[in-house]
Amino acid sequence: MADIDVPVLIVGGGGCGLSASIFLSDLRIDHLLVERHTGTSHLPKAHYLNQRTMEVLRQHGVADSVYEVGTPPENMVKVRWRTSLGGDGALDARTFYEMDAFGGGVLHDTYSQDSPCLSSNYPQIRLEPLLRRHAEQRAPGRLMFHHELTELGEDADGVTAVVRDRDTGQDRTVRARYVIGADGGKTVGPMLGVQLQGPTGLLDMVSTHFTADLSQWWDDSCLITWFVNPEGAGSWGSGAMVPMGPTWGRRSEEWVLHFTFRPDDPARFDEAAIVPRIRELLKLPDLDITVHKVSHWILEGVLADRYRAGRVFLAGDAAHRHPPTTGLGLNTAIQDAHNLAWKLAAVLEGTAGEALLDSYERERQPVGMRNVDWAMFTFLNHLVIDAGLGLMPGGPPEAQVAAFEALFADSPMGETRRARAAEVTETQRTEFQAHDLEIGFRYDAGALVPDGTEPPPRDPMGSVHHPTTRPGHRVPHAWLDRDGERISTLDLAGPAGGYVLLAGPDGEAWCAAAEQIAEKLEIRLTTVRVGGTGDCTDPTGRWAEVRQISDAGAILVRPDNHVAWRSNGAADDPEGVLTRVFDTVTGR
Template sequence: MASTEEDRVPVLIVGGSLVGLSTSLFLGRLGIDHLLVERHAGTSHHPRGRGNNVRTMELYRNAGVEHLIREAASVLADNHGILQAGSLTGDDQEWLFRQIDPGGELSRLSPSGWCLCSQNDLEPVLLDAALELGADIRFGTELVSFEQDEEGVSALVRNRETGVAHTVRADYLVAADGPRSPVREQLGIGHTGQGDLFHNVSITFRAKELADVVGDRRFIVCYLTNPESSGALLPVDNQEHWVFHAPWRPGDGETLEDFTDERCTALIRTATGAPDLEVHVTGKAPWHAAERIAERYGSDRVFLAGDSAHEMSPTGAFGSNTGIQDAHNLAWKLAAVLEGWAGPALLETYEAERRPVALATAERASARSAEHQHPGYDVSPGTGRRPGMMAMVLGYRYTAGAVCGAPADAEAVPQEFRPSAEPGKRAPHMWLKQRQGERMSTLDLYAKYPVLLVGPDGGAWYSAGRRLAEETGLPLECYRVGRGADDELAPDAEDADWARLHGVADDGAVLVRPDGFVAWRSESATADPDGVLAQVLDTVLSLR
C-alpha cells in the first residue's frame, strides 16, 4: 500500500540500535532535524555489547547523558577484570587482568571512565535523550529502497504493521543497518578482512544459586575452558540473571536446533563446575564474530556507520565503540555542511579518517580474541608487540582528512598512548577553571563548533580568531588559557601548564574540532596570524 505522504528531513538514519540511536543523539545535540527508521518494534531486549570504553563515555558526557548511562549501569558498577578458569569451583583460575584502571591512572587522562552498560539498558537511555532533543524515531518501520541524485536522497520506507509506505526526501542518508546492511549491498560496496572468525550461541538464563558459586568474584566476563564445555559467562545482575556464550560450529553440521534447553543446561553446569545447578533458560540468540571492513564508507550522499561499515571480534568491545565514534565523527561534519559553515567536501574526510582506524582496530580485536582464547576461536595468539588498550582507545589518530600538519606516514594506532595535541590526535584533557570559578575539562569545550585555544601570550592568535569569526560568520569559539585577568580559562591545578601539555609555547595556538580532535596547532606566534588562521580553517573545513 502506497501513500502520497512525503517527509522532508536533512538526515535520514536507517537502523535504531546503538550506532543509529547515537547518531540521532549527536545530531539532535547539534540541532539537526532528522528521521530514524528501525525495522524492529523497539530497542534491544538482549544483554549484549556492554563494554563502553572511556572515549565513548567522553562522547556521551559531551552529549549530556553520561550520568544517565551510569545510573542505568549501576548494577555492574563494581564488576572489573576478566577471569579465565577451568571451572568456577576448581583451582585452575587466572585473572587475565584484575582491574580496568589499576591505580586510578585514567583520571589523569580523562574526565570520564569505562562503563559496563548492556545494550538493552543503554539503548533506552539514548532513545529517551534523542526524543527529548526532538528526534523523529519510528520503530517498526523499514527501508524498502532508495535513490540518490545531486540534490539528495529519496527513500521509500514502510510501516511493517500497516504495510503503508511513503517517501522520505533527505539531504543525506546514514546507514546504521547492521553487518548485513541492505544499504551497503545496494551501493555495491565489498569488504576486506579475514571474514568469519567463529560462531557462538548466546544463552540467557536464570540461576539463583550461581551467585553463591561465583562468590565475590565480580568479573566482567569469565572464560570457562573445560574442553567438554567451554564458554564465556557474563553476569547481568550478579544475582540471578546470567549470559553464557557457547561455541557453535555450523561448519561441522551443528544447527541452532541442536541447542535445546536440556543441552544448554548441561553445558552451563559442566562449564561452571556446578553439576546440580538449577538453570532456567530464558533465551537463545546466535551471533557471528567476523573481521570485515567495508572497502568504502559510502557513496555520494549515503554513508555507512557501525556494523554496516565494519565487523570486529567482540573481545574488547571494540566494534560497538568504534561504531559510536563513527557516528560522532560523521554527525559534526553533517551539521557543519548543513549549516553552511563547511564545504560539502568535508564529508569526504569521514572515510579518510575512520576507515584506517577500523582496519587497525579490527585486527587488534581478532588478536585479542586469540590472546584470551575466546571460546570457539581456535587460533594461536602469535607473537610480536601489539598496541595496548589505552593506545587503541585514546591514542588513535587521523593522518589524513580534516587536519593540517598531521604526519601522513604515521600509524593510525601507535604502540603506546601519550597525551598530545599533535594534529590528528584527540586533544588532551586538563581541568580548567572559568572566570566564575566553575570547574570543567578542556574536553567539555569541544561541543558544537571549532575551538581556538591560545596560551597566556597568544593574544595575536586570539584577536585573529575573533576577527575572523566576526567578519565571516564562522562559528569559531576562542579562549585564552592563563592566569591573567583577561584569560577566560585557567588551569585548575597550581602546577598545571596548558602550553606544555599541548606542545606549544605561551604564545602558541591550538585549533580543536567539534569532535575533540586537534585540527592544527602553531607552536608559537607568527607574523600573519589572520592569514595563517584563515588558510587553516579553509583547509580543515573544505571551504575552498
C-alpha cells in the same frame, strides 16, 4: 512531492543510529530515523563502553544517565581465568590468573589522568532503550520503529527513499539531503553495492542470556570470567561469562555465557543441550537456569570497501564487523556517528563545503581497519593462552586433563608451567588494558592541517598512551579552572558543534583573529587562553605538560575534540593563517 522532507535520514535504530540522532538533534539538524524492528535490541550483545565513548556521551549529556545504571567501577576492576565456578574435584574452581582491566586496580590513576570519564559497562539490551529515550526527547515524532527502507535512489540534489510501515504495509516517500546507513549492513550497503571485505564464517559464536543466582560463586570485583577446562577444551570452548545486571557484582540477576562451535557442527543448533552444557562447564549440576535467549553469530572480521557512496554514509556494523574482544564494535559505531554528525551539520548549515564530507571515510575507515585487525588479534590470542596452559587443539579429553594436572602439580615443573601460563596470559592485556588503542587513535588525513611533526611513540601492545596536541589526535584531557569551576579541556567543545581555540597565556592575537574569522564565517567558536591573565588557569600544571606549544602558541580543536591545527608560537598575520586553516578544514 515527498511525504516527508528532512535534511538527514538515518536507517537503523540500534546504538549507532540512536547516537547519530542524539548528536544531530544537539547540532540542531532535523532528521528522521527508521528502524525495521518494533523496538530496540532484545539481546545483551555489546556491553563495555570505553573512555572515549563515555567522553562522547558526556559531551552530549548522556554519560550521567549511563553511569547511574551501569556497572559501578568497583564491580569491573578485573577479569579472571578459572577452570569452573563450582565443583569439588582436584581441577575444579581453580583460578589460575587475574588481570586488572578497564581502568580498574593499578590502572586507575593512569586512566583517570588521561580522561574526565571512567569506562562503563551497560548491556545493549538496556543501553538502547536509554539512548532511545534521549533521542525521542530531542526529536519527538522523528523516530519511526517498525518501518523499513525498501527503495533508495539519488540525484544531484538529494536522496529519495521509500519507507514501508510494517504494521499497515503503507509506503511513504522520504526526501533527504543525506542518508546515514546504521542498519548493520542489512539493507543500505547491499543496495549500493558496498562490499564487506575480510575473513568470515570462522566460528559459530553461541551466546546464552539467562537468569541464575550465582552470588555464592562470583567475585564482586570481576566483570568477565574466562573458563578453561577439559570439558570445553579451551578458552572459547569453555566460554566467557559476564554479568548483565540490572544489579551488579555477585548479585547480578542476569548473565551471558559465550562459547563456540565449528560452523559445520550440527550440535550448535541443539538448544535443548545448552543448559546441560552450561551446568557442565560451570560444574554446577543443580543450578537453576532460566534461559531468555540463545543467539548465534558468525565470527568475522570485515570492513566496507567504502564508507561513503554519494550522499549515503555507512556507520557502525554496516561499515565494520569484528569479534567482541576489546569491545570495539559498539564503541567504534558511536565514534563513527560522532565524527560524521558535526560534518553533516556544518555542510547543511552552509559553514563548510561538500569536501568536508569526504573526510569521514578518510578518517574513519583506517580506524575501522585497525579495530577489525585488533579485535581479530585479541580474539585469536586466547588460543595462545590455551597453548600456554599446555592444551592441544583437538586433543583427546585425557590429554587435556593431563595438561591441567601438570599445570597444578605441586612440583618444580608445575611451578614452571604456572609461570609460563602467567606470562602468556598477561599478553591478553591487548584486550583488557588497551588504553591507547581506545583513546589514542588518530586521523592522519582529513579535516585537519598537518604540522609536519612525527606522532608520539605507540605501544605495540596498545596500553601506554602518550597525550599529544598533534593535528589529527584527540585533544589531551586536563582539568582547568574557569571562574572557580573545574572543567576539562574536553568540555570546552559543547554539544552544539563549536570549534575551540586553545591559546597560551600570550596568545591574545590568535584569540582576536579567531573571533573575527568566526564572526565573518558565521561559525560557532570559543577562544580560551589558559594561564596568566587568561580565561582559565591550569591548577595542576597538567595542561602545561601536554599542550606542546609555547605561551604564544594556539591549538584549534574541532567539534569532535580532535585537533585540527596548531602553531607552536605567534605569527605575523594570525588572521591570514587562521583563514587558510578554516578554508582547509571546512573544505570551503
